[in-house]
Amino acid sequence: MDDEGNYVVPDQCTTIAPPNNPSFYKAAFDVKKQQWYEAATQEYIDSLKLVTPRPSDIELLKKQNALLSKQLTQLLAMQKVGASD
Known part of the structure; x- marks a missing residue:
């Protein structure tokens, strides 16, 4: 909130919700393109897969x-x- 009691939305915020499908491992938002993208590397995604x-x-x-x-x-x-x- 600012001094006058108004909510201040930071520049990096968006009202665009991340998509549910496909879900992201590490969602990130591109402010210029106004869209969500996967920020996780393939190595990170592979490390999360369950090992039998x-x-x-x-x-x-x-x-x-x-x-x-x-x-x-x-x-x-x-x-x-x-x-x-």
């Missing part, structure tokens, strides 16, 4: 256990078929 986490030891053991259980079931089924012949 390595499975925990417990998850690996669960998978191994399931595989061994399946193999054992198949082996027992084959033995049953052989015993009935």
Whole structure:
């Protein structure tokens, strides 16, 4: 506000809202062109992408256990078929 109680809008402000689609990683406003643009570098954007986490030891053991259980079931089924012949 100025001395008279009026709101003072700085030069770098705009009433143009940034677009929702596409969304920006680091939105910036070009005052001369009166438009929003992406200010983030591609390197920065790539750094934000999720990396698939390595499975925990417990998850690996669960998978191994399931595989061994399946193999054992198949082996027992084959033995049953052989015993009935």
